[in-house]
Amino acid sequence: MVFIKKPGVEKPICVLFLVNPVVKLLSTASKNEFLKSVDRSDRYSKLLSLMENCDYFFAEISYKQNQVKIM
16 A cells, blocks of 8 residues: 555545455565566666566466466
C-alpha cells in the first residue's frame, strides 16, 4: 500500500496493490539474483530491469505451477 498526495486534496489517499499469490512460486535464487543485479541509478532503470526480467519470472512461475498440477 502507498499513500499519494493529490493536488487539491488535503488528506493523502491510500492505494492498495494486490500481489498475485503465484508470485510465491518464484525461487529465492531468482529473487536474490534480481536484487543483486538490478540497476538502481534511478527509478526508470529499476523499472526497466524489472520489465526485462518479467518474461523469465513468468516462465519460472508457469513451470512450477505445471509441476504442482502434475503431482
